[in-house]
Amino acid sequence: MNGRNRKDLQPGLTVDIILKADQRTGKLTRGVVKDILTNSSTHPHGIKVRLTDGQVGRVQVIHTHEK
Template sequence: MNRADVAPGKEVHIVLKADQKTGKLTRGIVKDILTNSPRHPHGIKVRLQDGQVGRVKEILT
């Protein structure tokens, strides 16, 4: 997952910290990108518009 592929306003599926064991995905719109590095093996960490924070697993738009 590349940081350049994720941008505010994009619709994504993320995994919340509490859902990492189950892999349950949460859908939302990216508000902020929290990962500074260009790549991350577990996904780029983002904050959704509703305030939830997790790592991007899939970009929908």
């Protein structure tokens, strides 16, 4: 799942985000969502979130742990 729709996100999900500093390289950072910062329902570059460790970035991948 990509991170462009706010309805797909909720606190506690594991996601890969791209930090502002890593936008040129495309390096992803994995973490757990603490807060959803984007108010609009969609965003073309990904919904902005704050992870539990305090890092802020735009969601690129939502990890689902389905079996």
